[in-house]
Amino acid sequence: MSGSGKSSVLHHALATSMEAVLAGGEPVNAAKLLGAQDFGWLAVVDQDPIGRTPRSNPATYSKAYDLIRTLFAGTPEAKERSLSATAFSFNTAGGRCETCTGYGKRQVDMHFLPDVWVTCDVCDGRRFGPDVLAVTYDDATIDQVLEMTIEQAAEFFTQPPQLATVLDALVRVGLGYVALGQSATELSGGEAQRLKLANALVRGAKGGKRGLVLLDEPVTGLHPADVERLVACLDALLDKKNTVVVAEHDLHLAAVADWIVDMGPAAGADGGRVINQGAVADIIGGAGPTVAYLRKVITT
Numbered sequence: 001m002s003g004s005g006k007s008s009v010l011h012h013a014l015a016t017s018m019e020a021v022l023a024g025g026e027p028v029n030a031a032k033l034l035g036a037q038d039f040g041w042l043a044v045v046d047q048d049p050i051g052r053t054p055r056s057n058p059a060t061y062s063k064a065y066d067l068i069r070t071l072f073a074g075t076p077e078a079k080e081r082s083l084s085a086t087a088f089s090f091n092t093a094g095g096r097c098e099t100c101t102g103y104g105k106r107q108v109d110m111h112f113l114p115d116v117w118v119t120c121d122v123c124d125g126r127r128f129g130p131d132v133l134a135v136t137y138d139d140a141t142i143d144q145v146l147e148m149t150i151e152q153a154a155e156f157f158t159q160p161p162q163l164a165t166v167l168d169a170l171v172r173v174g175l176g177y178v179a180l181g182q183s184a185t186e187l188s189g190g191e192a193q194r195l196k197l198a199n200a201l202v203r204g205a206k207g208g209k210r211g212l213v214l215l216d217e218p219v220t221g222l223h224p225a226d227v228e229r230l231v232a233c234l235d236a237l238l239d240k241k242n243t244v245v246v247a248e249h250d251l252h253l254a255a256v257a258d259w260i261v262d263m264g265p266a267a268g269a270d271g272g273r274v275i276n277q278g279a280v281a282d283i284i285g286g287a288g289p290t291v292a293y294l295r296k297v298i299t300t
């Protein structure tokens with residue numbers, strides 16, 4: 001039921017409390033948080049932007065870029081020029097184009113109109129100085145790498161294994177078509193959400209302490225084929241003993257959950273209560289406003 005309190009529980013009780021407890025504090029907006037000691041990390045996979053400046057992109061946010069910079073710094077061409085991994089960063093001075101400070105674009109003040117971005121005429125939008133742009137890794141320059149789609153990059157970089165793992169996760173969440181260097185400001189809400197999911201996948205596959213991964217309506221706006229892809233990603237997290245909690249109206253997704261918590265009975269002040277919960281197989285035979293719909297999805 002819309003307005004029944006799903007997001008409130010997820011964000012204002014579970015996420016805040018888990019975060020506080022992980023930091024050594026007490027639960028927030030909740031009396032108790034049982035079982036918190038089983039978890040070592042929390043990921044909130046929402047649609048909020050991952051950054052408000054073009055400084056962040058899928059490559060930097062996934063940490064793939066740190067590994068790519070190291071590869072470039074290891075080439076004979078870079079060593080000849082004494083270029084370290086830092087020189088291949090567009091966020092620090094040293095190798096980047098200082099005219100556009102590594103943006104590749106420059107903001108033009110249009111007085112009474114919104115600012116516009118124009119391609120930097122010094123580096124021609126390539127973000128770096130001539131020294132860095134002269135270095136190639138497997139015949140590609142660093143700016144060419146940033147223009148690759150994630151799918152192309154996943155084929156291009158087979159080493160080191162950690163980089164291949166990160167790029168594979170980005171492909172698995174369905175970001176294969178996005179450019180590695182696309183500004184965070186240009187990513188859609190769904191793309192930002194999948195980027196966060198990819199990071200959770202990488203972290204969740206490492207082993208060690210279990211993760212708690214929270215998603216709020218990830219199915220909204222997804223094509224049925226993409227829902228299957230999402231479920232596969234969530235299953236991968238579960239296979240590694242992580243826990244996934246999803247607030248969702250989509251009954252197909254609910255039907256594959258291990259445990260359902262039905263919030264209701266209505267919206268606003270008439271909601272906020274758990275009206276039914278259990279494993280799908282157990283609640284399907286019972287009563288409740290959601291059960292009839294759930295039964296339909298499972299029998300078809």
Ligand SMILES: Nc1ncnc2c1ncn2[C@@H]1O[C@H](COP(=O)(O)OP(=O)(O)OP(=O)(O)O)[C@@H](O)[C@H]1O
Nearest residue numbers: 001002003004005006007008009247263267268269
């Ligand atoms: N900060 C707030 N102050 C007052 N009321 C709020 C606040 N946040 C949420 N509510 C109300 O609490 C109720 C539950 O909201 P919540 O966002 O948790 O619903 P939901 O189950 O996630 O709904 P939906 O499926 O539409 O996303 C709603 O009636 C909402 O208007």
Ligand SMILES: [Mg+2]
Nearest residue numbers: 006007216247
């Ligand atoms: Mg909600």
Ligand SMILES: [Zn+2]
Nearest residue numbers: 097100120123
């Ligand atoms: Zn420039």
